[in-house]
Amino acid sequence: MRVAVIGSGEMGLAMGGHMLRKGFDVSAFDVDAERLRQAGELGLQPKESLADAARSAEMFLLVVANDQQVIDVCDGLSEAVGATIVVAATISPETMLGLKPRIEERGQRLVDAPVVYGASGARDGTLLSLCGGEASDVESVRPxxxxxxxxxxxxxxxxxxxxxxxxxxxLHWIHCVANFEALLIAKRYGIDAQRMREILLACPGANGTLARWDTTRFTWQEKDMDVTMDLAQKAGLMLPLSAQVDQLVKTLKASDVKALLYGPEATYLGRTVRPLSAGEGGLG
Structure with a gap:
């Protein structure tokens, strides 16, 4: 199968590389010339325009940043008659459904296949693809x-x-907030937060986010939570915990987690937290 990766950033390049090694004919397009150059160095066939990419493949894997980019790319692939468009980007389900009529009208197929396990999963080829669409369409792109x-x-x-x-x-962002607050208690009482993290990984309260937490980049929490809260609002759901996490997780950065795990003090909600001394009620 001839595949075109649209969006050759860190994720797209890694995913395209795995496809190439599995024997697929892979091309790539990106509006960033440097990314396109990197795609060529990796062995993907660089395409200078979306129109060129549209003529090069039967399947298009969209690894772009947001809903509007997905819409724009889908519009740009209108001449790829009979192709399957697979959206690996994380976008609103509403956008996917809005694209369906015009995609089907021109004889194309559409699958949403966002991935979890992030950049490390992309590098290792261990992502998990969560697919929506007709069963036959999903099966056709499964390889x-x-x-x-x-x-x-x-x-x-x-x-x-x-x-x-x-x-x-x-769940990931809820765990990020819960992990931070739990380890903040440990740090305040003079227990090494990284050591406590290792201990908690052997406890019932362990979570997958905690296991990989020191590599969490805190890049997409605002977009992710906006999509989640929009889903809840449109479905008429009351999610008070999610609403709190929506606000709290937007205050966190990767550097805050690094300081919490490895530094002498941490900052949370504008307050600096240091270990208590014995005279302040610490453990001694």
Whole structure:
């Protein structure tokens, strides 16, 4: 199968590399010339325009940043008759459903297949693809998705993959806030936070985010939580914990976690937290 990766950033390049090693014919397009150069160095066939890319493949994997970019790319692929467009980006299910009529009208197929396990999963080829769409459409692209995924899961109809990704994202960011607050207690009482993290990983309260927490980049929490809260609002759901996390996680940065785990003090909600002395009620 001939595949074109649209968006050759860190994720797209890594995913394209795995496809290439599995024997697929892979091309790439990106508006950034440097990224396109890197794609060529990796062995992907660089395309100078979206129109060129549209003529080069049967399947298009969209690894772009947001809803509008997905819409723009889909519009730019209108001449790729009979192609399958796979959206690996994390976007709103509403956007996926809005694209469906015009994609189908021109004889194309559409699958949403956002991934979890992030940049490290992309590098290692151990992402998990959460797919929405017709079962036959998902099966037709499964071999390609399997080249960079530990598993390819068909969640349900179009948009279901995006809902599943939002559920995962919500738990991830809830865990980030909970992990920070739990380890902040340990740090305040003079227990090394990284050591406490290692201990908690053997306890019932352990979570996947805690296991990988020192590599969490805190890049997409605002976008992720905006999508999640929009889903809740449109469904008429009251999610008070999610609403609190929506505000709290936007205050956190990767440097805050690094300071908490490895530094002498940490900062949370504008307050600096240092270990208590014995005279202040510390453990001695």
């Amino acid at each position: 390609v998705l399997s080249s960079y995924s530990r598993d390819v899961v068909h969640v349900g109809p179009l948009g279901a993959g995006q809902v599943a990704k939002s559920c995962n994202n919500l």
